[in-house]
Amino acid sequence: MDIDIQTSKKANExxxxxxxxxxxxxKVIKRIVDIIGALVGCVILVPLTLVVWxxxxxxxxxxxxxxxxxxxxxxxxxxxxxxxxxxxxxADKKLKRYxxxxxxxxxxxxxxxxxxxxxxxxxxxxxxxxxxxxxFPQFINVLKGDMSLVGPRPYLPREKRAxxxxxxxxxxxxxxxxxxxxxxxxxxxxxxxxxINIDIEYIKKExxxxxxxxxxxxxxxxxxxxxxxx
Numbered sequence: 503m504d505i506d507i508q509t510s511k512k513a514n515e516x517x518x519x520x521x522x523x524x525x526x527x528x529k530v531i532k533r534i535v536d537i538i539g540a541l542v543g544c545v546i547l548v549p550l551t552l553v554v555w556x557x558x559x560x561x562x563x564x565x566x567x568x569x570x571x572x573x574x575x576x577x578x579x580x581x582x583x584x585x586x587x588x589x590x591x592x593a594d595k596k597l598k599r600y601x602x603x604x605x606x607x608x609x610x611x612x613x614x615x616x617x618x619x620x621x622x623x624x625x626x627x628x629x630x631x632x633x634x635x636x637x638f639p640q641f642i643n644v645l646k647g648d649m650s651l652v653g654p655r656p657y658l659p660r661e662k663r664a665x666x667x668x669x670x671x672x673x674x675x676x677x678x679x680x681x682x683x684x685x686x687x688x689x690x691x692x693x694x695x696x697x698i699n700i701d702i703e704y705i706k707k708e709x710x711x712x713x714x715x716x717x718x719x720x721x722x723x724x725x726x727x728x729x730x731x732x
Contacts, residue, residue: 528709532652532713533647533650536644536650536651539641539651540641540651541645544641544645546638547639547641547642550635551567551586551639554626555567557626561624561625561626563626565590566587567587568585568587569584569586569588570582570583570584571583571585571658572658573656573659573678574656574657574659574678575648575656575674575677575678576674576675576677577675580659581649581656582648583640583643583648583649583656584639584640584643585636585637585639586635586636586637586638587624587627588623588624588626588627588636589622589623589624590622590623590624593622600621613694614691614694615661633724634724641680643680647677648677649677649680650676650677650678651680651681651713651717652681652682652712652713652716652717653676653678653679653680653682654673654679654682654701655678655679655682655684655701656678657678661694665694665698666698669698669702672702672705673698673701673705675705676705679716681716683700683701683703683704684700684701685719685720687700
């Protein structure tokens with residue numbers, strides 16, 4: 503089902519010099535900011551989890567509060583990424599059946615890796631996505647060091663072939679992020695190919711100013727009622 507999206511080596515080859523003193527300082531400061539931000543996020547996560555749990559009880563959704571999914575991290579190492587469960591239980595299996603029965607939806611999913619009207623989303627999940635709260639548990643991943651506050655969003659292992667070898671080898675040179683260029687560039691309207699190019703462009707120019715820019719843009723999108731996850 504995956505489409506092999508191969509990109510030009512000349513256009514996408516990135517040489518990241520981790521021995522550069524400025525790069526080392528940037529990485530140390532970024533990790534310190536990640537830890538501080540993650541600690542604040544985790545403190546907020548405790549009461550938020552209680553609210554989500556109660557909301558699920560109210561709508562008679564007996565599934566788990568959290569959803570754990572394997573994602574690709576730095577250097578290609580997979581890790582367990584945490585989210586508030588926003589879909590029905592066994593959503594992946596139901597997606598396969600749904601795409602087989604709906605050719606148009608399958609075409610949309612293969613292009614964007616998302617569905618505009620996903621039938622698997624629960625009532626509470628719909629609110630969490632609209633309020634951009636479903637990703638909140640990933641502050642745990644940031645604290646653990648699996649992710650950073652800012653970086654390319656982590657890809658699924660099954661998307662490795664679709665990314666293409668050249669682009670994949672560039673993307674895994676940095677930690678994936680809680681937010682990043684894909685989030686602030688209309689994620690639901692961006693094709694997988696465009697997402698890959700956006701991520702590579704971020705990696706080429708990765709610096710403190712761009713990280714601050716993406717954090718501020720993310721905050722603005724969260725408080726903009728017309729934005730939020732779809």
